Amino acid sequence: MKKNIAVLMGGRSLEREFSIKSGEKISNALRKLGYNVIKMDIDESIVNNLSSEKINLAYIALHGKDGEDGTIQEILEVLDIPYTGPGVYPNVLSFDKIVSKQIFESQKIPTPPFYFLNTSSFRELGSSKLLPFITEKLGFPLVVKPSAQGSALGIKIVNNKESLPEAIIYALSYSKKVILEKFIDGVELAVSIIGNDKPRTLPIVEIVPKKEFFDFESRANIGQTDYFVPARLSSSEEKKIKETAIAVHNSLKCNILSRVDIILDKKDKIPYVLELNTSPGMTDTSLLPMAAQEAGMSFEELVNEIISMSL
Amino acid sequence: MSKKITFDYWKHLYSNRTKYMVSSEIRDLLSLSARPDIISFSGGLPEVRALSFERLEKYIRRIIKTDGAVSLQYSGSDGYYPLKTKLIEVMKLEGVDTVEEDIITTTGSQHALDLLSKIFINPGDVIITEAPSYTGALNSFNSYEAKITGIPVDEHGIDVSILEEKLKEFKKEGVVVKFIYLVPNFSNPSGVTLTLERRKKVLELAKKYKTIILEDNPYGMLRFEGRSIPTIKELDINGDNRNVIYLCTLSKLLAPGLRIGWIVAPHPILEKIILGVQSTILCVSALSQRIAYEYFSDPSWQENIERFKSIYSKRRDAMLSSLEENFPRGTEWSRPVGGFFIWLKIQDFLNTKEILADAVRNKVAFVPGSGFYADNRGLNEARLAYCTEDTDRIKKGIKILAGIIKEKIKLYKSFK
Numbered sequence: 198m199k200k201n202i203a204v205l206m207g208g209r210s211l212e213r214e215f216s217i218k219s220g221e222k223i224s225n226a227l228r229k230l231g232y233n234v235i236k237m238d239i240d241e242s243i244v245n246n247l248s249s250e251k252i253n254l255a256y257i258a259l260h261g262k263d264g265e266d267g268t269i270q271e272i273l274e275v276l277d278i279p280y281t282g283p284g285v286y287p288n289v290l291s292f293d294k295i296v297s298k299q300i301f302e303s304q305k306i307p308t309p310p311f312y313f314l315n316t317s318s319f320r321e322l323g324s325s326k327l328l329p330f331i332t333e334k335l336g337f338p339l340v341v342k343p344s345a346q347g348s349a350l351g352i353k354i355v356n357n358k359e360s361l362p363e364a365i366i367y368a369l370s371y372s373k374k375v376i377l378e379k380f381i382d383g384v385e386l387a388v389s390i391i392g393n394d395k396p397r398t399l400p401i402v403e404i405v406p407k408k409e410f411f412d413f414e415s416r417a418n419i420g421q422t423d424y425f426v427p428a429r430l431s432s433s434e435e436k437k438i439k440e441t442a443i444a445v446h447n448s449l450k451c452n453i454l455s456r457v458d459i460i461l462d463k464k465d466k467i468p469y470v471l472e473l474n475t476s477p478g479m480t481d482t483s484l485l486p487m488a489a490q491e492a493g494m495s496f497e498e499l500v501n502e503i504i505s506m507s508l
Numbered sequence: 509m510s511k512k513i514t515f516d517y518w519k520h521l522y523s524n525r526t527k528y529m530v531s532s533e534i535r536d537l538l539s540l541s542a543r544p545d546i547i548s549f550s551g552g553l554p555e556v557r558a559l560s561f562e563r564l565e566k567y568i569r570r571i572i573k574t575d576g577a578v579s580l581q582y583s584g585s586d587g588y589y590p591l592k593t594k595l596i597e598v599m600k601l602e603g604v605d606t607v608e609e610d611i612i613t614t615t616g617s618q619h620a621l622d623l624l625s626k627i628f629i630n631p632g633d634v635i636i637t638e639a640p641s642y643t644g645a646l647n648s649f650n651s652y653e654a655k656i657t658g659i660p661v662d663e664h665g666i667d668v669s670i671l672e673e674k675l676k677e678f679k680k681e682g683v684v685v686k687f688i689y690l691v692p693n694f695s696n697p698s699g700v701t702l703t704l705e706r707r708k709k710v711l712e713l714a715k716k717y718k719t720i721i722l723e724d725n726p727y728g729m730l731r732f733e734g735r736s737i738p739t740i741k742e743l744d745i746n747g748d749n750r751n752v753i754y755l756c757t758l759s760k761l762l763a764p765g766l767r768i769g770w771i772v773a774p775h776p777i778l779e780k781i782i783l784g785v786q787s788t789i790l791c792v793s794a795l796s797q798r799i800a801y802e803y804f805s806d807p808s809w810q811e812n813i814e815r816f817k818s819i820y821s822k823r824r825d826a827m828l829s830s831l832e833e834n835f836p837r838g839t840e841w842s843r844p845v846g847g848f849f850i851w852l853k854i855q856d857f858l859n860t861k862e863i864l865a866d867a868v869r870n871k872v873a874f875v876p877g878s879g880f881y882a883d884n885r886g887l888n889e890a891r892l893a894y895c896t897e898d899t900d901r902i903k904k905g906i907k908i909l910a911g912i913i914k915e916k917i918k919l920y921k922s923f924k
Contacts, residue, residue, distance in 0.1 A: 211865060214539045240545070316915075319922045351865065362923040363859070366916060370866035403510070424513040482515055 199233040200253040202504070203246075203278075205269060208239035210261030211371070212348050215417075219479040220258035226500040227256070239263055247276055254508055255280040256500075257476055261347045265476045266292035281507045283451040283475045290449045291473045294376055295344050297449060301470050304448045306441060308470045309460070310335060311378040313344060316369050328361055331377055338380040341365055343372030347474065349412045354380060381469050383460040385411055386428055387484040388442035389477060391454045391499075393506050396446050398439040399488035403428030419482055426491040434461065438468045445470050453506045456485055524631070528650045538864075541873035547905035549827075549892040550873040552696065552848040556763045558815050560808070567802035571795065579795045585785045586778075587613030587770070588797035594804035595770055598761070602728050603742040604754060606772050612781055613792045617726060617757040617769040621648040623784040624722060624753065627777070628686045629654045634678060636688040638666045640851070640880030640889065642696045642724070645689055654686070656882035663842065665702030666690060668709040675717040687720040687753075692740060693728040694847025697880045697891035701845060707740050714751045724755045727847035729813055732821035734845050741772065750774055760848075761813060762803050766796040820848065826899035827892065827906060834910035836917060841892075848895040851877075853888060858916055860890040866912050872905045 204227065206220025207213050224234045237246050239259060247255070255269075255278050263269050267288035273280045282288075291297050301308040312331050318324040332339065341364035343351040351371030353364035368375040385404040390396045403425040406415040415422045430438065442457040449455075456477035459468045477485040479496075489499040541548040571579050592608040599606060614620040621644065629635065631653035637645065639658025649656055659671045671688070678685050688710065692702035702710070714721050723740045741754040757769040771781060785791065803809050827850055831841055842851040852874075854860065861876040877889025894902060 209540075209543070209545075211540070211868060240543070316919065320918050323922070325923045362920065363862075365923075366919055367859070367862040369919065370862050370864075371869075402513075419515045420519050425510045426513055427510050429510045487513055 199231060201235060201251055202227055202232045203235045203237050203250070203252045203255045204258055205237050205239060205243075205255055205264070206258040208259045208261075208263050210259065210263060211346070211350055212260035215348055215478060215480065216258055216260045216264065218481075219260070219483070222481070222496070223256055223258050223479050223500055226497045227504075229497055230501055230504075232504075239269065243269075244272060244276070247272070247278060252278050254278070254504060256504070257282050258479060260476055260478065262345075265347065265474070266345070279507055281503050282453055283449075283455060287449045287451045287455075287473075288475050291451075291455075291475055292345050294342070294472055295374060297473060298376075300448050301445065304444065306444050306448060306470055307467050309340070309379045309381050311376050313374050313376045314365075315374045319365075319369075325362070328358065332358060332361070335377065335379045340376075340378040340380050341368050342376050342378065343368045343370075344374035344376050346371040348416060349410070352410070352412065354409055381460045381462050382464075383462045383469070384428070384430075386430075386438060386459045386461060386468070387488070388438060388457045388459060389454070389485045389488040390442060390446045390451070390457065391502065391506070393452050396443060396451070398442055399485070400427040400491040401430065401435060401438060402426050402484045402488050403430075404484075416482070424484075424487060426487055430461070434466065434468075441468045441470065445473050449473055451475065454485070454503060525651045525653055528647070538873055538875065540868050546868065546871050546873050547901045547908070548873045548896055549894070549902075549905060549909075550875050551896060552893045553896045554760050554764060554848075555816065555819050555895065556765070558819055559763065559812060563806065563808065564799070564803075567799055567806075571798045571802065575798060579798045581794060583791045583794035583797070585612075585791050586782050587611065587792060588794065588801060591797045591801040591804075592770075594801055595756075598729075598804060599754075599756070599772070602725070602736065603738050604772065605742070605745055610772050610775060610778060612771050612773075612778055612785065613797060614769045614771060614785070615789055615792050616759060616764070616767040617724065617755050618644050618648065619767075619789070620755050620769050620771045621645050621722075621724075622651075623771070623781050623788070624687075624755075625649055625652040625654070626784050626788075627780045628720075633686045634683050635686050636671070636674065637882070638690060638695065638698070639882070640697050640877060640886055640891075641689065641882075642691055643875075643879045645724070646880070646882055649689070650882070658882050658885070661695070661698050661700060663700055665692065665695070665700055665706050666710065668706050668713070671710065672713055675713055675719075679717060685717065685719045687722050688714060689722045689724065690740070691724045691726070693725055693737075694730070694844045694849070696726070696847070697849050697875070697877075698851040699842040699844030699847060699849045700851070701737065704737050707737065707743060711740050711743050711747075711751065715747075719751070721752045722755060723752050726755075726757045726760050728756075729761060730817055730820060730848075731846035732817055732824065753777060758800055760816075762800060762809075766793075766799060768792065768796050768800050817846075820846075820895055822899055823894040823897070823902055824850070826902045827894040830903045830906035831910075834907050836910065836914050839913065848893050850892045850894060852890045852892055854890070854913055855917060855920075856888045857920055858913070859887045861887065863912060863916060866916075867909060870908050870912060872908045872912075874909070 204224045227234045267285040270285040295313045298308045314324045339355045351368045355364045387402045389399040405423040445457045456474040458471040541550045592611045625648045629652035635654045636657050638661045660667050741752045744752040754772040839854045875891045877886030
């Protein structure tokens with residue numbers, strides 16, 4: 198009998214559109230693979246929907262809030278429904294970039310130096326007075342970003358102190374905490390990892406945005422970014438980056454799949470880890486399917502492998 | 509061996525105009541507003557639930573029964589003649605007196621804008637719009653690579669002295685202005701109405717500087733208070749009837765799902781437009797045109813308009829009073845006497861584009877102002893549509909929005 202797979206997509210996150218694109222592509226692949234597909238949006242009826250159907254597996258195609266912060270994973274745990282991607286704990290850790298960056302630091306995994314501040318500290322504790330100290334320590338340019346948001350939403354690169362308040366207010370529209378991070382001038386790389394007990398890396402994707410950085414529009418519009426697979430790296434660089442990515446994956450106790458975003462510093466060649474994604478995009482232009490393709494896996498084969506690991 | 513990934517093998521073949529067709533963060537954020545839990549002040553969605561679906565069903569049954577084969581067939585490119593006769597009656601109520609031969613039906617007003625852009629705009633041609641102006645029109649003009657000059661709008665509509673200055677300047681430079689695009693009644697997005705004096709002045713300027721006015725009047729029949737002001741088309745008809753192309757739509761009088769709009773234009777222009785229709789869509793849906801004909805043949809259509817007006821005016825009142833109650837000092841907004849929209853201006857140190865994410869996270873959506881300007885102005889402005897949500901949700905949404913803006917002001921002040 199055909200297995201029932203619920204594809205969880207859409208949701209309440211600001212990355213809803215991306216999620217729908219990923220979900221549709223995954224659903225088509227699942228149908229080709231012979232599964233019975235039940236597409237589900239995430240709203241107040243999700244628990245009812247999940248519990249009223251016989252579901253063999255939930256494929257999480259959600260991005261951002263609910264899908265990558267442990268919420269949906271916890272619901273699925275309670276309902277005893279197996280699901281794709283890492284469990285509750287790695288999702289909770291990775292979704293808050295402040296927590297995950299502190300874990301990286303504690304495990305000696307390089308990540309760009311940073312400070313974080315929250316909305317109420319600006320309003321009630323005069324945190325804006327800290328900014329000169331922070332900029333003194335980190336220098337310009339500075340990356341200002343929300344602590345919990347994907348798809349590069351809410352991020353600005355700031356070159357002077359005058360532009361800092363606007364960038365902070367912008368980032369705080371996406372999250373209650375803002376990260377001020379040292380800008381690393383280097384090569385942007387994405388390392389996709391799949392596997393259960395023995396995670397393995399797929400070919401590294403090198404990202405060359407035509408704009409200042411790999412922002413939302415560079416991701417959403419075909420042609421605004423060039424991608425090179427495998428990345429143009431020396432074998433020692435490649436080895437170091439893959440080892441770093443696996444260390445990141447393990448540090449957050451991930452299983453099944455993840456994607457680690459890294460910047461390789463142009464000068465000192467240190468691979469700085471920016472973040473780990475537990476539900477990487479699966480759209481036509483997403484990085485995980487691109488890496489899988491280079492490894493000789495079609496989109497359907499990739500989906501099938503993720504499912505076999507998750508069941 | 510590393511290789512560059514190619515997603516699109518044909519990008520070297522695309523026309524220059526596709527560079528304006530990009531996905532944006534705003535568009536993706538606004539896609540969330542389709543969710544029922546989001547209070548949406550973003551789209552200008554007419555309250556079609558106020559229509560009598562039983563009547564519409566009756567019309568459609570009748571059409572299929574008596575005229576099925578013809579209504580499901582291709583039809584003439586210039587539109588369904590009996591509908592045009594009805595549209596003349598509709599327009600007469602707004603003072604536009606015209607004949608069937610001067611009308612062409614289109615697949616909504618957006619199609620009309622595309623057709624007019626196609627026949628008038630060469631890359632680099634100058635056109636003039638209000639600033640802010642309807643974003644769908646700006647997109648259409650941009651896609652034909654027009655150079656758009658936006659003239660500021662105050663509470664009486666487009667600033668005619670600045671318009672005159674600009675026209676003078678262009679004439680001096682030998683630049684031909686292809687047309688002036690205006691939404692004179694309860695404008696989208698500003699909600700303001702162009703005064704009679706200014707309408708006369710704009711027409712006078714168009715004649716003096718030998719250009720055309722595209723008068724887009726989707727909301728004219730949805731006036732809640734005060735007396736109607738003659739359309740610019742009416743003023744032109746009373747003169748030499750040469751300078752105004754009039755656009756209207758059934759989207760607000762009936763339903764946008766039918767996709768019916770129309771253009772009234774001087775005959776030579778209309779000939780070009782008909783050729784434009786032939787080369788794009790061949791003809792407007794014969795079935796939709798017949799449904800529209802049936803609707804306007806039933807005298808109850810005017811009761812529907814009254815029902816629409818009553819619904820929208822209550823919603824406007826709810827939004828205006830909520831803005832008054834909740835919004836902080838230093839914010840201002842327009843007070844429309846009809847239509848769908850209120851234009852909001854907040855503190856100039858705030859950016860509505862950047863507040864949108866916070867609003868959507870708190871389940872309220874609106875459209876940031878910059879999309880209504882050709883040159884990215886309006887960063888602290890926004891369009892609020894009151895037509896879609898009921899009064900309770902409007903009050904709730906405005907309160908949430910006010911809270912977010914107050915928070916942002918506090919945050920901003922903490923940097924001072």
